[in-house]
Amino acid sequence: MAITEENPGYKWVGTRPIRPDGLEKVTGKARFGADLALPGMLHGKVVRSPHAHAEIVSIDTSAAEAMPGVKAVITGADFPDLAANGAHAGDIDVATNTIARDKVLYEGHVVAAVAAITREQAEAAAKAVEITYEVLPHVLTVDEAMADGAPLLHDGMITKGVDPAPEDPSNIASKILHERGDLDQGFGEADSVVEREFTTKPVHQGYIEPHAAVADANSDGRANLWCSSQGHFQMRAYTATVLGVSPGNIKVTAAEIGGGFGGKTVIYLEPLAVRLSQRAGRPVKLVMDRDEVFRATGPTSGTRIKVKMGATKDGKMTAAEVWMAYEAGAYAGSPVGAAGMTAIACYDIPNFVVEGYDVVCNKPRVAAYRAPGAPMAAFAVESVVDELARNLEIDPIDIRLANAAVEGTQASYGPKFPRIGFVETLEAIKDHPNYSEELGPNQGRGVSAGFWFNAGMMSSATVHINENGTATVVTGSPDIGGSRQSMALMAAEELGIPYESIKPVVADTETVGFNDVTGGSRVTLATGAAVVDACRLVVEDLRSRAAKTWDVELDQVEWVEGQAQHIDGAQPPLSLGDLAKKSGRTGGPISANASLNSRGVGAGFSTQLCDVEVDPETGVTRVIRYLTAQDAGRAISPDYVEGQMQGGVVQGIGWALNEEYIHDTDGVMENPSFLDYRIPVASDLPMIDCSIVEVPNPAHPYGVRGVGEVGIVPPMAAVGNAINDAVDVRMTELPMSPIKVLEAITDQSD
Amino acid sequence: MARVHFSAGLRELTGGQAEVDVEGSTVRRIVAELDEMFPGIGERLSEASSVAIDGEIFTDAELEPVEENAEVHFLDIFQGG
Numbered sequence: 001m002a003i004t005e006e007n008p009g010y011k012w013v014g015t016r017p018i019r020p021d022g023l024e025k026v027t028g029k030a031r032f033g034a035d036l037a038l039p040g041m042l043h044g045k046v047v048r049s050p051h052a053h054a055e056i057v058s059i060d061t062s063a064a065e066a067m068p069g070v071k072a073v074i075t076g077a078d079f080p081d082l083a084a085n086g087a088h089a090g091d092i093d094v095a096t097n098t099i100a101r102d103k104v105l106y107e108g109h110v111v112a113a114v115a116a117i118t119r120e121q122a123e124a125a126a127k128a129v130e131i132t133y134e135v136l137p138h139v140l141t142v143d144e145a146m147a148d149g150a151p152l153l154h155d156g157m158i159t160k161g162v163d164p165a166p167e168d169p170s171n172i173a174s175k176i177l178h179e180r181g182d183l184d185q186g187f188g189e190a191d192s193v194v195e196r197e198f199t200t201k202p203v204h205q206g207y208i209e210p211h212a213a214v215a216d217a218n219s220d221g222r223a224n225l226w227c228s229s230q231g232h233f234q235m236r237a238y239t240a241t242v243l244g245v246s247p248g249n250i251k252v253t254a255a256e257i258g259g260g261f262g263g264k265t266v267i268y269l270e271p272l273a274v275r276l277s278q279r280a281g282r283p284v285k286l287v288m289d290r291d292e293v294f295r296a297t298g299p300t301s302g303t304r305i306k307v308k309m310g311a312t313k314d315g316k317m318t319a320a321e322v323w324m325a326y327e328a329g330a331y332a333g334s335p336v337g338a339a340g341m342t343a344i345a346c347y348d349i350p351n352f353v354v355e356g357y358d359v360v361c362n363k364p365r366v367a368a369y370r371a372p373g374a375p376m377a378a379f380a381v382e383s384v385v386d387e388l389a390r391n392l393e394i395d396p397i398d399i400r401l402a403n404a405a406v407e408g409t410q411a412s413y414g415p416k417f418p419r420i421g422f423v424e425t426l427e428a429i430k431d432h433p434n435y436s437e438e439l440g441p442n443q444g445r446g447v448s449a450g451f452w453f454n455a456g457m458m459s460s461a462t463v464h465i466n467e468n469g470t471a472t473v474v475t476g477s478p479d480i481g482g483s484r485q486s487m488a489l490m491a492a493e494e495l496g497i498p499y500e501s502i503k504p505v506v507a508d509t510e511t512v513g514f515n516d517v518t519g520g521s522r523v524t525l526a527t528g529a530a531v532v533d534a535c536r537l538v539v540e541d542l543r544s545r546a547a548k549t550w551d552v553e554l555d556q557v558e559w560v561e562g563q564a565q566h567i568d569g570a571q572p573p574l575s576l577g578d579l580a581k582k583s584g585r586t587g588g589p590i591s592a593n594a595s596l597n598s599r600g601v602g603a604g605f606s607t608q609l610c611d612v613e614v615d616p617e618t619g620v621t622r623v624i625r626y627l628t629a630q631d632a633g634r635a636i637s638p639d640y641v642e643g644q645m646q647g648g649v650v651q652g653i654g655w656a657l658n659e660e661y662i663h664d665t666d667g668v669m670e671n672p673s674f675l676d677y678r679i680p681v682a683s684d685l686p687m688i689d690c691s692i693v694e695v696p697n698p699a700h701p702y703g704v705r706g707v708g709e710v711g712i713v714p715p716m717a718a719v720g721n722a723i724n725d726a727v728d729v730r731m732t733e734l735p736m737s738p739i740k741v742l743e744a745i746t747d748q749s750d
Numbered sequence: 751m752a753r754v755h756f757s758a759g760l761r762e763l764t765g766g767q768a769e770v771d772v773e774g775s776t777v778r779r780i781v782a783e784l785d786e787m788f789p790g791i792g793e794r795l796s797e798a799s800s801v802a803i804d805g806e807i808f809t810d811a812e813l814e815p816v817e818e819n820a821e822v823h824f825l826d827i828f829q830g831g
Contacts (some may be wrong), residue, residue: 162764163753176826262831337826353758368831414755414803414823455830457809521831602809699806709831726804 011561012492013702016639017499019340020484022254033212033255034287041214042071044276045122046269047112047129049104052362052667053138053151056102056111062129064114067128069121072279075112077099079275080244087241093331095242097365098271104133105153105330106293106362107332107668110268115276115284138362138667142304142325143169145361152358153330173332173358176340178412185214186319186344186351192391197306198380200716200734201660202299202327206651209258210293215273216283221245223274223587224298225252230260230478231517235270236509242271250274253508254478261651262368263516264480282319294672298367299661301326301334305380315394320344324377326358329365334358336372338453341413342713343377345451346422346605347385347403352412362667367418368519370648371452371709375655375716379647379734382448382717387730396447396721397430398584400607405451420447421631421674421695422605428629428691429607435627442614443624444726448606454706456598460513461530463491463538465590469577470501474517475527475536478506481647482640483523487531488635490702494535496562497576504522513595521706524636525697526598527593532701533594533732546574566684576689598697605709606630608649610718614726618744621657621723623684628714629691633705638692646688652681660735752780752820760824763791767830772822777801778812799824 024030061073075507077101082092097111112129116122139152144150150171161168161175187193213227229235234254240247257264271287276284308321318333322343328334336356342356352659389399404426407419429435431449435670462474471493477483484504492499515527543557546564550557563573583590597669611625630646635641659676662670671677696703720731729744751771756764770787773817774780785792801811801821808814816822 161759161762175759179758262829264829265829335829338828341826341828368829370831372829372831413819414757414825415805415807418805451805453828453830455809456807517830522830597808597810599808601808 009491012489012499012634013634014638015489015527017701019480019482020488020504030256031306032258033226034211036214036226036255038216038283041117041283041285041651042115042117043122044113044115044284045119045126046110046272046286046292047405049100049107049111049137049649050110050291051104052107053153054104054133054138054737055136056104057132057134059112061112062743063127063130063375067121067125069117070114070125071117072276072281073112073125074272074275074279075099075128079242079271084728087323089219091241092700094238097331097509098267098644106364107294107639109330110272110296113272113276115280117252118450124419132351139184140363140663140667141360142327142359142361145359146325153362156558158358158475171326171360175367176337176356177353179352180342181351183319183321183351183353187310188313189318191313192388193310194384194387194391195308196380196384196732197304198732200303200376200379200385202363203264203304203655203659204294204299204531204663204677205261207259207261207263210288211264211289211297212267212287213273213279214285215279217274222249223277225251225270225274226251226255226272228255228257228264230257230264230480231515231520232467232478233476233509233514234517234533236266238267239270239274241249242267243539254595257480258277259478259479260364261296261370262372262519262664265519266298266367267296271601271732274398275654289395290674291672292634293676295669296364296408298365300372301328301366301376303327303376305377306707307384307518309384309388311388311392311399313392315399317347317349317403320349321352322354322381324356326356327363327366328360329363330360331365332358332360333364337373339373342451343373343381344412345506346405346449348405348409349403354412369430370680370712372653372711373520374452375652376449378450378713379716379720381732383720386446386717386721386724392661400428400449404508417603419695420603420694421685424693424695425605425631428482428693429609429627432627434609434625437611437625439611442616442726444612444614444722444724446610446718446721446725447607448717449496449605449713450710452456452521452710454525454604455599456526457516457520457522458597459527459530460593460595461534462512462591462593463531463534464540465576465580467580469497469575469580470503471495471497473502473504473531474507475531476507476509476512477523477527478518481644483518483527484635485640486528490528490531491535494532494539495576496559502651513593519585521604522598523707525663525704525706526596526603528636528704529598529700530594530596534582534592534594537592537594538590541590541592542576543577544629545579548586549574588621600697600748602697602705604705606710608714608718610715610722612691612719612722613739616721616745617738618737619745620740621719621736623686623719625686627689627691629693630707630711631693631695632707633697633700633702634665635692636702641692641696641707642690645690645711648709648711649688649715650680650685652712653719654687656716656719656734657735658735658737751818752816752822754780754784754822756824757826759826763794764788774816776816777814780816795824797826801825
């Protein structure tokens with residue numbers, strides 16, 4: 001670990017204890033979304049469109065309803081028409097993505113759902129729902145969708161962000177633009193200019209656990225919902241909106257989650273399960289197959305990106321021009337906004353134009369995926385930076401150091417950076433032995449860097465002191481990456497009691513205050529700050545109780561290592577256990593709540609170093625060494641920080657070399673399984689070496705920045721730059737599969 | 751007065767102005783003031799923006815205090831994963 005600023009010598013923060021959820025997970029006791037079974041529970045099955053784009057002419061559910069065991073069949077007509085009710089466009093999109101009304105917009109779009117006594121009966125009934133479609137022409141890529149005369153997904157879509165507003169609708173939902181300085185002047189000052197065009201395919205988050213939901217509706221209009229999600233408060237809000245009910249009528253309990261990576265911040269099954277349960281009068285479980293996960297849940301965007309950058313012979317970047325089009329899938333909302341803000345954010349470039357387009361097409365609606373939008377832009381920009389360095393014969397770390405954003409740099413997206421640790425991540429890579437490791441034949445080395453904002457948002461926490469002096473820490477942030485351990489470590493540090501004396505709990509929507517989703521790398525920062533605040537309230541309360549017990553002023557009591565101490569040693573210390581045991585005499589139970597809208601988000605940077613070996617006869621690329629350096633601010637739980645860093649890299653390597661959505665000419669996905677959509681497995685990879693850089697975020701009590709996302713930003717360019725170093729071909733399309741690499745090698749030698 | 755900076759995408763609503771000095775002790779008051787100056791910009795800013803105040807990014811920042819001489823940037827909305 002690279003400690004770049006002094007560690008204040010915490011007792012618990014920064015240690016590597018056993019994870020609190022470990023035992024239940026390895027013994028199979030942890031309950032995931034599909035594990036719940038309720039008395040009388042029915043099994044549901046969703047009916048999905050086989051067409052990429054079609055009008056729904058009619059739906060006949062009568063045959064399905066008459067089948068054995070069937071208790072309910074629902075269609076879009078069973079839900080409120082939010083458009084007719086004047087709802088916000090975003091809510092209408094959520095509702096019609098959950099279940100189509102007049103038109104299906106992608107293969108896999110939900111049209112109906114059934115509930116029956118057994119899963120087999122439900123599957124048979126789903127096949128018996130008769131739907132008549134009028135198939136429409138479709139568009140699958142940004143090129144097809146942006147072409148003149150392209151079939152339109154939404155008749156009323158007028159491009160936002162263009163002045164004057166276009167008169168005619170198109171598939172371009174919006175345009176974003178950032179610019180500074182004088183582009184012509186900047187390129188005129190450059191000694192080397194590189195211009196390239198890149199394409200990337202949609203890729204899925206690839207979480208191992210498919211979506212699952214169990215709903216139990218009561219006759220009074222209330223419902224209980226259990227689901228696998230990154231934010232059960234958000235599931236509650238979305239589900240209530242789609243059903244047209246008050247959020248207070250729905251209680252949501254977060255199941256254990258088998259991966260999310262952004263893809264479980266949105267709803268799919270939840271309103272369907274509730275409505276089926278209401279219609280059937282019994283609990284209903286819905287679980288997706290892997291096939292459904294691929295066909296109907298959010299991948300991230302496929303893109304086309306053009307980058308032109310210039311630099312002087314001493315490596316100073318003088319200008320950058322970036323054009324990008326991002327697939328949104330069926331509804332507006334690709335992450336092109338974030339892509340535009342992150343594309344060149346690592347660097348201080350005086351002249352630039354970054355232009356982006358959010359484009360709808362007949363594929364599943366995209367969902368968030370670690371640092372949404374940033375990885376594709378970084379693939380393009382960091383590949384061009386590598387080429388500039390080669391042209392100018394400058395070390396790839398040195399060219400980045402010469403232009404690196406530092407505290408006070410005016411970020412390309414507007415504000416000035418506060419204290420950040422980008423330079424420290426570059427230096428950590430350069431100082432590591434991997435950087436000078438000798439390479440063999442057909443081996444190459446690539447460097448790449450990435451930026452992500454991280455997020456704050458709203459969190460709540462409650463801390464209860466139990467009668468024996470242990471503590472329960474309650475939050476509403478589903479634990480997708482080790483947050484329970486981080487909460488427990490910070491609480492142990494604050495309360496001064498052992499980590500093992502603290503039980504971290506994720507509570508349902510009626511038991512703890514509101515929490516935004518577990519996303520944006522925000523939980524250790526924001527929910528952690530709420531936990532710290534609640535612990536400090538508890539400590540204040542404990543000091544007060546000790547003062548009362550000793551009949552002294554409050555300022556004569558300090559809290560040291562889990563016990564109240566008189567500042568002059570005039571009284572024997574009172575431990576947390578002592579005070580808890582006698583809490584009835586000093587005011588009652590010891591407990592505190594804290595809620596906040598987090599301030600002081602600390603930006604994240606990652607620099608990565610990849611060594612590959614390319615087989616020039618087959619085009620197969622093997623990653624042989626990989627090093628990632630990331631500024632965590634403060635690694636509360638280094639094990640989990642490294643896990644996040646390694647996870648982001650592994651997903652990025654899959655994105656770089658293997659993963660892609662493949663559709664046939666009818667817009668039907670051809671590889672909706674892990675057999676044909678191949679994510680990396682352990683045997684494909686070397687150990688991912690981690691260098692945790694700690695440049696503390698001054699706005700957080702422990703210096704936390706957030707670590708879950710930025711690690712996936714650099715890998716694609718790191719791999720591509722390494723391939724270029726190995727076999728001297730510049731790869732501009734993802735995935736860099738063997739056939740493409742071989743083709744590039746062959747083209748070069750022709 | 752706070753200095754408000756507009757991204758190139760927002761400048762279509764400000765007649766091309768890149769920055770403007772605005773009175774206002776909260777983000778809400780600044781947005782209201784801007785809407786007076788550039789009719790229609792208030793809805794756009796309220797709907798689809800995060801706000802950076804002196805480099806610190808906020809969501810739901812309507813009532814966030816803005817100090818005298820603060821630097822304010824309205825940013826495109828983005829989602830984390």
